[in-house]
Amino acid sequence: MKRLILPALLFFGITAGAQTYETKFTRPLSDVLSDVSKRFGIRLKYNVDTTGLKLAYADFRVRPYSLEETFNNILAPFDFKAVKQNGNLYKIKPYEYPRRQPEDGRKLVPYLASLYADKAAWEARKDSVKKEVRARLGIDKLLPLCSKDAPEYGKIRKFDGYTVQNFRLKTANGHTVCGSIYAPRSKGKHPLIICPNGHFSNGRYGKVQQQRLATLARMGAICVDYDLWGWGESADEVGSKAHQTPEAHVMQALNGIRILDWMIQRKDVDTSRIGVNGGSGGGTQSVLLSVLDDRYTACCPVVSVSSWFDGGCPCESGMPIQLAGGGTCNAELAAMFAPRPMMLVSDGGDWTSTTPELEYPYIQRNYGFYGKTDNVKNVHLPKEGHDFGPNKRNAVYKFFIDTFGLDATKLDESKVTIEDENALRFKPKTK
Structure with missing residues (x-):
């Protein structure tokens, strides 16, 4: 049979190695992509290695x-x-399970909205998804294992209108979480803001994080930040x-819950004003904490909430919580905060670029079920990244001046003292 086929192929001018039915019309992937580039008039950049990869039925695709x-x-x-x-x-990239495209968000949001047309249907959906998020995260297995010991505190450092005190708190399975408490120097009851940090430079030790927490403290709020799992003192x-696990x-969510458990017992905390605020991965954590913990009364996620990006780090999407309820997204999880005050901060240079036209109107609709559309706001910065x-x-x-009644006259970042990392690391008080 082979002796008959080969002469036939040669007779028709088909040489060995050419595309044929027998070879499944296979071509090198790099060649196919080069042809696609020319055909559609586009440029390609590669974050993957295509060497040796071959594509069957190449041109038929x-x-x-x-x-x-x-x-x-x-x-x-x-x-x-391919990501535009x-x-x-x-850019040709490896498939990222938490990242989609704006077009996917434009399909997902109307689908989610179609699942509930009134408050009762929304409440049923919210209750079901919240329970499944907890189960998929596995948080309820760890909470009973947490230590009941009080935190260890470092020395209080006094600055212009605020103080900073480091702490170390035992959590579950022998682990600890370290962080810093920024507090006003004034007496009385103060609102509390839990501030999980994102993946910005130097984590909670960075200048931007210190500026924000210290300024909020000067205006009258007690603010707490803490290390990401595997960052800072947690990495030690x-x-x-x-x-990257x-x-x-799970542990970052657990740490946020345990810190609130302890902080809410302080005599200088007003339990009717409990906020959560973070940016990027810290914004994702803020939304998750608001889903897991009903004690929050205000939520402010920054450059994070999207219907088409769940957060590319395992600390944001390492457990399959986005599969809850047959499929959800951070926009729907954020909407579960209704009708309590929330503000979304977005920009034109990342996955929050669609917030004003897509995620914000959707969340507003859910707030509308409670007659509280004005309780959710969006500040969009289209020219920023x-x-x-x-x-x-x-x-x-x-947002926190308006929501918690902070003192706007104390808003002055130039009054903040930026400390080095060593100062923000926990050291027990010396007797």
């Missing part, structure tokens, strides 16, 4: 009328995807690689 379908057909077999950058540039305990997702810059911090300050 091309859809001349749709670049999107072409990319999907060509890249899906390798778990790759600026202009006609596309569990190693930095621990941050699903345990980070992913950071916690001055305009974003000013939006946070105004």
